[in-house]
Amino acid sequence: xxxxxxxxxxxxxxxxxxxxxxxxxxxxxxxxxxxxxxxxxxxxxxxxxxxxxxxxxxxxxxxxxxxxxxxxxxxxxxxxxxxxxxxxxxxxxxxxxxxxxxxxxxxxxxxxxxxxxxxxxxxxxxxxxxxxxxxxxxxxxxxxxxxxxxxxxxxxxxxxxxxxxxxxxxxxxxxxxxxxxxxxxxxxxxxxxxxxxxxxxxxxxxxxxxxxxxxxxxxxxxxxxxxxxxxxxxxxxxxxxxxxxxxxxxxxxxxxxxxxxxxxxxxxxxxxxxxxxxxxxxxxx
Numbered sequence: 001x002x003x004x005x006x007x008x009x010x011x012x013x014x015x016x017x018x019x020x021x022x023x024x025x026x027x028x029x030x031x032x033x034x035x036x037x038x039x040x041x042x043x044x045x046x047x048x049x050x051x052x053x054x055x056x057x058x059x060x061x062x063x064x065x066x067x068x069x070x071x072x073x074x075x076x077x078x079x080x081x082x083x084x085x086x087x088x089x090x091x092x093x094x095x096x097x098x099x100x101x102x103x104x105x106x107x108x109x110x111x112x113x114x115x116x117x118x119x120x121x122x123x124x125x126x127x128x129x130x131x132x133x134x135x136x137x138x139x140x141x142x143x144x145x146x147x148x149x150x151x152x153x154x155x156x157x158x159x160x161x162x163x164x165x166x167x168x169x170x171x172x173x174x175x176x177x178x179x180x181x182x183x184x185x186x187x188x189x190x191x192x193x194x195x196x197x198x199x200x201x202x203x204x205x206x207x208x209x210x211x212x213x214x215x216x217x218x219x220x221x222x223x224x225x226x227x228x229x230x231x232x233x234x235x236x237x238x239x240x241x242x243x244x245x246x247x248x249x250x251x252x253x254x255x256x257x258x259x260x261x262x263x264x265x266x267x268x269x270x271x272x273x274x275x276x277x278x279x280x281x282x283x284x285x
Contacts, residue, residue: 006136011035013075013129015066016055017082018044020264021141021237025081026053028138037073039066044082067127077132078124080233118230133232134262143238145258147281148266149273153253157220159185161255161283164222172227178236181251183219188212196223196237200245207250216250217277223256224283231260238280239264240272247276258282 012029016022016038026036038055056069070078121131134141153161160182167180167187177191181203191199200221206212223236238256246254263269273280
């Protein structure tokens with residue numbers, strides 16, 4: 001988390017992509033006395049859920065339109081939030097405002113997802129906006145430190161967690177994923193472009209095929225932001241679906257860096273983990 005909370009002005013512009021997180025953030029902000037204005041990305045943001053909030057629709061690449069609307073709504077701060085498949089350059093709809101910064105957009109695309117998001121964020125900041133993160137506007141949605149479940153990691157799981165953190169630290173410079181599965185000291189899978197749900201499904205399939213022979217209730221899903229990642233963008237996320245995937249993969253539990261991970265529906269997630277006999281623990285940063 002940031003060492004000192006930023007002073008946030010209201011309203012705040014949410015560039016909202018897919019999933020439930022943009023609306024959880026908007027609800028949290030409202031409860032904290034901040035007014036969210038959602039700039040919903042066409043083809044990604046849920047048109048039914050977004051209707052509860054003040055919003056505008058924008059297409060990928062409409063930088064000029066986004067800037068005009070943000071200024072019209074008096075949004076000084078901006079947050080990128082939600083799931084989005086990395087677009088091809090050919091899928092981006094250019095407007096005149098985008099053409100003005102096309103060189104910087106092309107430069108942002110020449111790298112991994114963190115490089116892309118950071119680069120796009122800098123373009124907005126060069127236009128006078130300030131990029132903020134979840135910890136600035138909705139800190140209650142971040143995973144706290146410590147074990148959240150009735151079951152805690154044993155010594156074997158603690159060793160797997162340590163190995164997983166080493167692996168993610170080593171992979172960070174390549175900007176390829178935020179999760180790995182370690183079973184009895186063996187790295188059996190690393191997250192790729194398909195995401196964490198697919199990672200867990202792959203481990204479940206390898207277990208079913210007998211290619212992973214460790215007994216059930218062994219192994220840990222370890223998630224952490226990339227080293228040096230701009231924590232305003234693309235934080236790891238955990239929720240009930242993650243727990244379901246870990247249970248199907250016969251893992252012992254889930255370990256994620258605290259204060260830098262978003263929780264989707266925390267109460268349901270913890271209940272699902274307790275029901276499955278899995279641990280969920282927040283690791284010190």
